[in-house]
Amino acid sequence: MKRILHLAILFLIILTNQVPAKNLPPGSGVSIPANILILLDRTFSMNHPAKRGAGSDSMKEPRAVVQDPITGNYFVAETDNGGISMWDASTPGINKVHGYGKISKVWRSCSPNTGGDGGYEDNTWGMEVFGQYIYTSHSKVSAPSWGYLKQFDARVNEFLATGDRCRKQVQSYNRSGRLVIDIQDGVWYALDGSTSTGFLWIRDLNADPILTTSPNLCTPYLSGDLRTISDSATAMTADSSRSYLYVQNDLDQKIYSFKIRATDGCVEYSYTDAFNNPCGSSYGLVTDPLDPTVLYTSGTYTHKICKIKTNNGRFVSTLAEVGIADAFESSTSTNIYFLEPWGLSFNHAGELLVANRGRLEVTILTKDLDFVRVFGLSGVSRLRGAFEAIKTVVSDSSLTEGAHFGFGLWSKEETDEYSRWIATGRGGEGVGYPCNDKNCLVVKIDADGARKIHDYLQRPISLFRATRATAFSRLAHQYFHSGDSPVNTALGCQTNYVIVIGDGAWATGTHNTAKLTMGALATGPLKVKSVMVAYGDSVTGHAATKFDDMNSVGESPYAATGAIKALTAEDLKTELQTLISTIISENLSYTAPAITGEIEDSGTLFQAQFDYYAKQEWHGSLKRMKIKDTGGGVEDVPAWQAEDVMPSSATGRNIWTALEGTSGKNNFTDSNASLIHPKLFQVTGNAVRDYHNESGSIIGTGRCGPSGKNTAGVEDGILDDIKGLINFTRGEDYFDYDGDCDIKEERASRLADIYNSQIVMVGEPGAETAWINNNQESFYRKNNKYEDFINDNKGRQKVIYAGANNGILHAFDADTGVELWGFVPPLIAGKLPTQISPGLNKSTGGGSVPIFGVDGSPVIHDMYFQSPFDTGKDWHTILMVPYGRGGAGFSVLDVTDPDKPLHLYSILNDPNKGKVYRADHTGKIHPYDYQSSSYNLNNFEEIKLVATNYQSNPSISDTCNNAGNTSCYTGNTVTIRNAITLQSSSDVKVFVDGADVTSSSSYTQSTSKTITVTLPSNMTYSSNPASLHRSSTVNVTIINGMPTNGAEYDYRYMAETWSSPRIFRMPNDGPGDANQDDDIYVAVMGGGYGVKVAGLGSNVLVINLENGKLIKQIDIEDLPGNNIPNSVPTTPIVLTPDLSLKANYRGALVYVNDLEGKITKINLTNMEDDRAETGIPTPISLYQTTTLFSAESTADNNRYMYHGMEATIGGTTKDLWLFAGTGDYLNLNDAGIPSPNNVDNLLMGIKDRDYPKFKPLSTLSISDLSDCKDTTDDISGANCPQTADIGWYIKLEPDTTSERRKVTAEPTIHNGIVYYPIYKPSSTSLCALGHAYVCAADDECGTNFSSQLGTNPTEHTTEKCLNVGTGALSKIVVFGGDLYANIAGETNDKKDLLVIDSLSGNINSLRINWKENY
Secondary structure, eight states: OOOEEEEEEEEOOOOOOOOOOOOTTTTHHHOEEEEEEEEEOBBGGGBEEEEEEEGGGGGOOEEEEEOOTTTTEEEETOOOOOOOEEEOOOOOOOOSOOOOOOOOGGGGSSSSSSSTTTTTSSSSEEEETTTTTEEEEEEEEEEEEEEEEEETTTTTTGOSSSSGEEEEEEEEEOSSOOEEEEETEEEEEEEOOSSSSSSEEETTTOOOTOSSOOOOOOOBBBOOHHHHHHEEEEEEEOOTSSEEEEEEEEETEEEEEEEEEEOOOOOEEEEEEEEEEOOOOOEEEETTEEEEEEEEEETTTTTTEEEEEEEETTEEEEEEEEEOSSSSOOOOHHHHHHSEEEEEOOOTTTTEEEEEEETTEEEEETTTTOOEEEEEOOOOHHHHHHHHHHHHHHHHHHHHEEEEEEEEEEEEEEESSEEEEEEETTTTEEEEESSSSSSSEEEEEEHHHHHHHHTTTOOOOOOOOOOHHHHHHHHHHHHTSSSTOOOOOTTTTTTEEEEESSSOOGGGGGHHHHHHHHHHHHHHOOEEEEEEEEEEEOOOOHHHHHHHHHHHHSEEEETTTTTEEEEHHHHHHHHHHHHHHHHHHHHHHEEEOOOOOOOOTTTTEEEEEEEEESSSOOOOEEEEEEOOOSSBOOOOOOOOOOOOOOOOOOTTTTEEETTTTTTTSSSGGGGGGGIIIIIIITSSSOOOOOSSSSSSSSTTOOOTTTTTOOOTOOOSSHHHHHHHHHHHTTBTTTTTTTTOTTTTTBOOOOOOOOOSSOOOEEEEEOOOEEEEEEETTHHHHTTHHHHHHHHHHOOOOOEEEETTTTEEEEEEEETTTTTTEEEEEEHHHHHGGGGGGGOOOOBBBOOOOOOOOOOOOOEEEEEOEEEEEEEESSSEEEEEEOOOTTTTTEEEEEEEETTTTTTEEEEEEEEETEEEEOOOTTTTTTEEEEEEEEEEEEEEEHHHHHHHHEEEEEEEEEEEESOOOOOOOEEEEEEEESSSOOOOTOOOEEEEEEEEEEGGGGEOOOOOOEEEEEEEEEEEOOTTTTSOOOOOEEEEEEOOOGGGGGGOOOOTTTTTBOOOOOEEEEEEEEETOOOGGGEEEEEEEEOBBBOOOTTTTTTTEEEETTTEEEEEEEOOOOOSSSSSOOOOOOOOOOOOOOOOOOTTTTEEEEEEEOOSSSEEEEEOOOOBOOOOOOOOOOOOOOEEEEEEOOOOHHHHTOOOOOOEEEEEEOOTTEEEEEEEOOOOOOSSSSTOOOOGOOOOOOOEEEEEETTSSSOTTTTTBBBOOGGGGEEETTSTTTTTOOOOOOOOEESOSSSSSOOOOOOOOOEETTTTTTEEEEEOSSSSSSSSEEEEEEEETTTTTTBGGGGGGGGOOOOGGOOOOEEEEEEEEEOOOOEEEEEEEEEEEEEEOSSEEEEEEOOOOOOBBBBOOOOOOO
């Protein structure tokens, strides 16, 4: 095991009472983003179940299901070449009768053999049963234009595998549409739009069951309405009285009814009614066998089942609909899950059978659509599992920060797999050329590739039969050697990879050729390495040998150990996370980074350190150091180190969680494994996998089992792993890092990394009770006997609280460093299984996947309220901890008695699953489902039409119109079919060319699930890659509302909670509220960091701290045209009357800066009007916002604001000043950006002249740089802002050539001077470590005082700020007149702790302690 890095993190504490694999802190090493191309197998076998050990006895994707009237078994028609299988669903065991998979060579005994059947019942569309026989319609996938009607004898030896199984091939057609069939009372109907006239084939099976002489009952050739829709029919049923024939038309998503004449049984060609299908597009229709007026339909893309009432063939009403879209959850009586349901039928008990295609199961419902049971139970297909795994990876910010992604599909080779990129292809997202049903580069590698891949994987793809290794090798080779290659051969530190995912053996004849190609790619001048991923349990024997052999030439760290093995979709997700993390860290040049907190006023410094390991939990350390009395550093010997005094993991540690049915501060134990697994580990959908076992597997060694080292407790299955994961969290070496198979021993390190979590120390209560006016919270404390609370808790133990990335919030004795307890948030516990990667269990030892756990900073506040554990109001010390990069959530604890902590509630938003989770004070977890979807040019009917036009005729006119008869569309409407159902609470966002145009757009939805969006102006799209027309980009995002029972916990738009909450009391009635007693304790925090869903995190959240209910989501404006998906990862500044005597209100004025460089002011006070503008009363409202300033940020100039602001009341102007800086903190070297010379970052000071008034600016223009003084070159104060100026700014790039300087942390103010930590990338190479500087400016004038900090070294004499070393600086903190900062690198005197003298300044400048919550 290679120890890679020792990281030092400094926490300078002030008494303020406040899964993915991980990247190192920015500046801790030098790397440009890795280029990673993922190539996914698209062959038929990818439709097999992703479940381990599923084999041939598992259900493939079902399209149709019928019950055998003789045996009672079920026949299931499976997707593509899955064939028809027989199932016994009579008992809960639900077993397949035979594991034969597909019908083989059925044509040999079928007659007539026309149309080149080819031998496989491989693409069944419809299936019916009557008497002794099964009747099907199908097409051969390799010849999809041919359709077949067949009759099978289903019970010869109860097998379908032999050639005599097919009784008769009844008919074959060279067709244009789809064959749809139905049998009602022995009459067989078959409809298709094949020939110029189409046909409706009707046979009486009662009269001639073996189809020897019986002719069609009616003329088969069509005309009129029935002919029109026969080309696009997707489902059909005759009602149970044979009075009407119902046909689903895919073009308009309507159901058409046609009268069946009683006189001759023929169907009239003019429709009786055409009504919108309430379920949208459908591949399943059936009528109630006892009530011909009731129709059932499947919503294939809305994932619902609908029940419809008709009368004489006409629509009356929708009686019911049911269904929640989900691939993994298990259906229950309250939640019934579907994923692309297809065929419908009834069994003998009168129950509705649903071919639940996407979930690989058959769902059985009552006629009232209540849940009965399922059978099949195969989970999801490998393809869908791969989609979910890849979507998870490209949605993980800790991975996408370090890599640019591309994506392609492969199966059978062509001469050319890639020649060029067509920018206008695939709805304006671009596509590789050529792109066909075999191979396609769907997303080229670029900075936005992760988002594009995520969008692409929202849709299904077609599969192909053949598997050839030369398909992926040629695609990779031709792309990386093309003019579109992302490789820069001048960068020695650039990492380039191809990840090939496949689920079976490829043709032997292509292996050696592909091996040579992949080897040459890895060893040639481009140095593109490769890793093979064997996915599924069929990669064994000869197939596994091929994967290993191909992997051996990839020059990756895995080359000598064999291909990566992933049995299941869960395995694939974790293996990809681990692999990509390894790729990202491959070429990092490591230094000693540091992240800082603040100083305790007694001169004690708490320093956190951690050692970085690629495939282990990072080893943490926390020590208490004393700052030297003379200043300038710390004493050499720590007072204590927490890891050295950590209690025993087996007996001495108190690890607890909120677990329903348990209590106490030590319930996270293996004795509670039977509760922890279902209630916590499984709650968010992450599976515990079989890490240690006896027999081993293709991804495990079995080395610690009875046949290996015979370690006690090791067994096949996951029961031992559930307990092992619990004990690993407690500190045992379950993953066997040292390789000795002693999985009960204590690990050398039991404290994980304290990474982004700033620690807080809490002792006896001490909030202020002296008050000046009754707006202050101190007044409220005084009136509610807070002094009694202080007296009752005199001498309360001092405790340090810190979040760590093993998923534990730690409580340490501040005097001794001994851990008092550790709390595992119940909604973080669901993430712990992602640490398990069986692929890391090697013969030389084990490993695990490092994760982000409790990564946010806890805050503390004393509150007077009724806890759920109380019978009345009382004072409590409350701790709130956000999860940071650990997730979009937070937990709230009562730590009044540090020896008896209590869990109040936890919240987590999972936007990928569309769920909000809430854990209450008992530990019970409440999931709230909401549905979301995003649509782009690929989904719009107008765009699909012109794309089809061009594909059919490349020479078609490129004239732009809205007639749909050229290759170019222009118009102001776009149409989305099969959209999710809009609700009254749905949030719809419309973006054109990156600008939010929602307010000027409109939309309507028909009952057929079609949404028409009207844009404010015309958009244009040309499908011709040679077109001179500029194509627009249009995106529509829909996020449906919360269910009624979760409406008060509407955290749908909360992203990763990087922001720290700020707590105060807010007037609950807004303007004019005079009653302080009913004010609400609220936590205000930024919406978080999130860029995958439009609007995610672009808000400020106001949370009722007493119960976790979301009081208000305040949306922050997303400026158009800057190409920055906005969010608010920063911590707000909160101005209450306790912090500023100028405040003449209750509550707070809140200031927040966002990712796209704006500063927004929010009113959370009881102010009624605002005279700041004209002296005339101007009504203002609670939650009203106004944008104070914009830094004119764009993706091109890289003026991102990842860091919060600093603030002060100016000593001269007496105005409120806000200080901020810009820069892409997540890409310090700006590697891979398209225009490096356009990077133009700023330091700035912006004043709010109207504070403490609000001054709504909704009718005024937003202030920007034109309203500020440029003080870049001012060292005398001559350019100090005047009264009319909004502030000052300093350009970090004053010259014409950008050197890409940026801030690396929020600024610090001291004695009227603002200090900024600055980073400049190396000028010689992106692969070298950059330089660290400190800039100092006058807070109110912006005068650059940096030269007074010291003299620059010779090579930095042209710099306007003080060079202090190499690497990235942390936030600068002040103690005893000295400036302290850690540096991710080293200072000029070879240290990693920077200590310099501060400057003397305006001591009248008041630096308000914004982070103080007492």
